[in-house]
Amino acid sequence: xxxxxxxxxxxxxxxxxxxxxxxxxxxxxxxxxxxxxxxxxxxxxxxxxxxxxxxxxxxxxxxxxxxxxxxxxxxxxxxxxxxxxxxxxxxxxxxxxxxxxxxxxxxxxxxxxxxxxxxxxxxxxxxxxxxxxxxxxxxxxxxxxxxxxxxxxxxxxxxxxxxxxxxxxxxxxxxxxxxxxxxxxxxxxxxxxxxxxxxxxxxxxxxxxxxxxxxxxxxxxxxxxxxxxxxxxxxxxxxxxxxxxxxxxxxxxxxxxxxxxxxxxxxxxxxxxxxxxxxxxxxxxxxxxxxxxxxxxxxxxxxxxx
Amino acid sequence: xxxxxxxxxxxxxxxxxxxxxxxxxxxxxxxxxxxxxxxxxxxxxxxxxxxxxxxxxxxxxxxxxxxxxxxxxxxxxxxxxxxxxxxxxxxxxxxxxxxxxxxxxxxxxxxxxxxxxxxxxxxxxxxxxxxxxxxxxxxxxxxxxxxxxxxxxxxxxxxxxxxxxxxxxxxxxxxxxxxxxxxxxxxxxxxxxxxxxxxxxxxxxxxxxxxxxxxxxxxxxxxxxxxxxxxxxxxxxxxxxxxxxxxxxxxxxxxxxxxxxxxxxxxxxxxxxxxxxxxxxxxxxxxxxxxxxxxxxxxxxxxxxxxxxxxxxxxxxxxxxxxxxxxxxxxxxxxxxxxxxxxxxxxxxxxxxxxxx
Numbered sequence: 202x203x204x205x206x207x208x209x210x211x212x213x214x215x216x217x218x219x220x221x222x223x224x225x226x227x228x229x230x231x232x233x234x235x236x237x238x239x240x241x242x243x244x245x246x247x248x249x250x251x252x253x254x255x256x257x258x259x260x261x262x263x264x265x266x267x268x269x270x271x272x273x274x275x276x277x278x279x280x281x282x283x284x285x286x287x288x289x290x291x292x293x294x295x296x297x298x299x300x301x302x303x304x305x306x307x308x309x310x311x312x313x314x315x316x317x318x319x320x321x322x323x324x325x326x327x328x329x330x331x332x333x334x335x336x337x338x339x340x341x342x343x344x345x346x347x348x349x350x351x352x353x354x355x356x357x358x359x360x361x362x363x364x365x366x367x368x369x370x371x372x373x374x375x376x377x378x379x380x381x382x383x384x385x386x387x388x389x390x391x392x393x394x395x396x397x398x399x400x401x402x403x404x405x406x407x408x409x410x411x412x413x414x415x416x417x418x419x420x421x422x423x424x425x426x427x428x429x430x431x432x433x434x435x436x437x438x439x440x441x442x443x444x445x446x447x448x449x450x451x452x453x454x455x456x457x458x459x460x461x462x463x464x465x466x467x468x469x470x471x472x473x474x475x476x477x478x479x480x481x482x483x484x485x486x487x488x489x490x491x492x493x494x495x496x497x498x499x500x501x502x503x504x505x506x507x
Numbered sequence: 508x509x510x511x512x513x514x515x516x517x518x519x520x521x522x523x524x525x526x527x528x529x530x531x532x533x534x535x536x537x538x539x540x541x542x543x544x545x546x547x548x549x550x551x552x553x554x555x556x557x558x559x560x561x562x563x564x565x566x567x568x569x570x571x572x573x574x575x576x577x578x579x580x581x582x583x584x585x586x587x588x589x590x591x592x593x594x595x596x597x598x599x600x601x602x603x604x605x606x607x608x609x610x611x612x613x614x615x616x617x618x619x620x621x622x623x624x625x626x627x628x629x630x631x632x633x634x635x636x637x638x639x640x641x642x643x644x645x646x647x648x649x650x651x652x653x654x655x656x657x658x659x660x661x662x663x664x665x666x667x668x669x670x671x672x673x674x675x676x677x678x679x680x681x682x683x684x685x686x687x688x689x690x691x692x693x694x695x696x697x698x699x700x701x702x703x704x705x706x707x708x709x710x711x712x713x714x715x716x717x718x719x720x721x722x723x724x725x726x727x728x729x730x731x732x733x734x735x736x737x738x739x740x741x742x743x744x745x746x747x748x749x750x751x752x753x754x755x756x757x758x759x760x761x762x763x764x765x766x767x768x769x770x771x772x773x774x775x776x777x778x779x780x781x782x783x784x785x786x787x788x789x790x791x792x793x794x795x796x797x798x799x800x801x802x803x804x805x806x807x808x809x810x811x812x813x814x815x816x817x818x819x820x821x822x823x824x825x826x827x828x829x830x831x832x833x834x835x836x837x838x839x840x841x842x843x844x845x846x847x848x849x850x851x852x853x854x855x856x857x858x859x860x861x862x863x864x
Binding site: 294302306428 | 646
């Protein structure tokens with residue numbers, strides 16, 4: 202029973218950064234913008250979050266700083282892709298390459314640093330319940346924040362007027378513009394939110410999950426989050442399912458190693474990437490189904506003057 | 508309301524197509540100077556070490572050629588892909604796959620092997636890269652899986668694969684446990700072409716490849732079909748040009764060239780397999796292809812600039828004590844500036860009038 206509880210806990214822990222990043226991507230893409238820069242935003246946020254936590258000794262400050270750094274990166278993307286109408290795929294790629302370089306540059310002095318101790322995680326009272334406590338209620342508060350954000354984003358997208366406007370901008374920016382909605386401002390806001398989410402995800406990785414800084418430590422999780430959103434057909438609830446599914450893959454790695462299975466670490470480290478490819482292939486097999494769910498104007502630049 | 512607005516041009520500006528990369532490089536150097544100043548280094552001294560010093564010796568130029576070689580090979584391959592609107596961003600993985608297969612053949616060579624063994628190594632590396640790219644092509648063709656994500660995921664898989672190979676089955680038994688293979692036999696090494704430098708026949712090969720890709724894209728029916736499929740898929744379908752064939756052609760060519768680059772690296776300057784054979788050449792090649800305007804001549808020039816950034820980063824570390832990670836920052840900045848300047852190809856910048864008309 203204790204083993205099962207810890208497996209559930211590991212799954213949630215590993216799934217949280219993916220979930221946070223994926224929620225941001227859902228909001229981005231629902232507004233019709235593809236930002237392939239998630240990996241770069243997470244890397245910069247990871248190093249900034251780590252630095253601030255280290256300097257201040259306050260974990261929450263690290264998260265705020267990480268979210269802020271992710272948002273700044275996203276606004277850089279917005280300036281180019283929304284302001285100057287650059288190709289979104291190339292710009293996102295540029296953001297990822299730039300983020301990788303910048304984070305390596307900032308983080309050089311942090312390679313050997315370790316963070317201060319933090320108070321016990323989890324919900325006081327609830328975390329002492331046998332089985333359920335260690336499985337569900339002994340996590341860092343950001344894990345619960347990510348769950349609340351999933352619900353919040355789902356509610357916003359499908360139950361509020363603002364969400365309707367956001368989706369309209371993603372489906373048909375021309376119509377939304379004709380109705381008087383500020384298409385570019387909505388897209389910038391969606392990008393900023395997406396950047397903040399990627400920032401929280403990056404800060405979680407470097408301050409809670411690992412917790413240390415090493416170059417390139419995000420290790421493709423930003424790209425996996427992008428794939429997850431296709432898998433989730435742009436729905437927050439399904440993104441939660443997908444993120445924990447991939448968290449489960451990480452859990453499997455640790456489990457197999459713990460059981461002493463004779464397998465090289467490199468083969469285990471490959472599994473999330475191979476799993477992503479397999480899932481992507483299975484989910485994309487039916488192009489009509491993807492087209493049906495995908496925001497209709499995804500990746501197309503919009504200019505009110507054109 | 509921004510104080511300016513973008514007005515679409517009637518025709519794309521031919522001048523800005525080629526001006527944009529030049530302006531972007533200048534802006535990158537300016538921003539780089541600001542970065543030097545921010546780190547407390549005299550910007551002129553910084554630029555001198557980063558841009559001028561590498562070019563002031565024969566050794567510097569030879570290292571430039573050496574570093575530009577994989578960039579040219581990957582870059583022209585990616586140009587074929589991007590022209591065909593295939594977003595292959597996994598050249599890094601294809602490079603590693605080429606290095607693995609080529610390196611495997613190179614490890615079979617002995618002291619008695621014929622001198623031409625290296626030709627076999629290079630052929631094998633090209634096949635390795637093409638095979639790795641064919642996974643992306645197959646998944647796109649058969650399952651409609653997004654090639655951006657698949658090719659990128661395969662980079663991480665290739666990195667783990669080579670790391671496993673040099674740590675376990677191919678590890679040098681006399682290598683004190685370091686994750687690296689034995690040194691390749693002399694017959695498997697690429698012949699040097701300049702006495703006293705590390706420049707090898709690979710640089711010539713890269714130029715030949717750039718020429719061949721230019722011929723393919725500018726002078727053959729196949730190249731024309733690739734471009735039409737990329738620019739106007741519906742027109743291409745109407746003309747009976749196969750989208751599938753263009754996908755496979757583009758990915759196999761770029762995979763083979765990236766693989767060749769990997770083979771040239773391990774059988775050239777490195778001389779053995781290690782877990783870190785490339786400082787991100789495959790990713791830098793994306794920037795090279797775009798800065799070079801997806802044109803062979805432009806890509807060769809852009810490769811030299813990008814190679815300069817690599818050497819400049821190393822020199823900045825050894826002479827100024829600045830981190831060599833500067834290279835990555837410079838690369839990212841260059842692509843940002845290029846994309847921003849490219850806006851002027853299709854749009855005119857016009858100031859908004861302050862008073863209403």
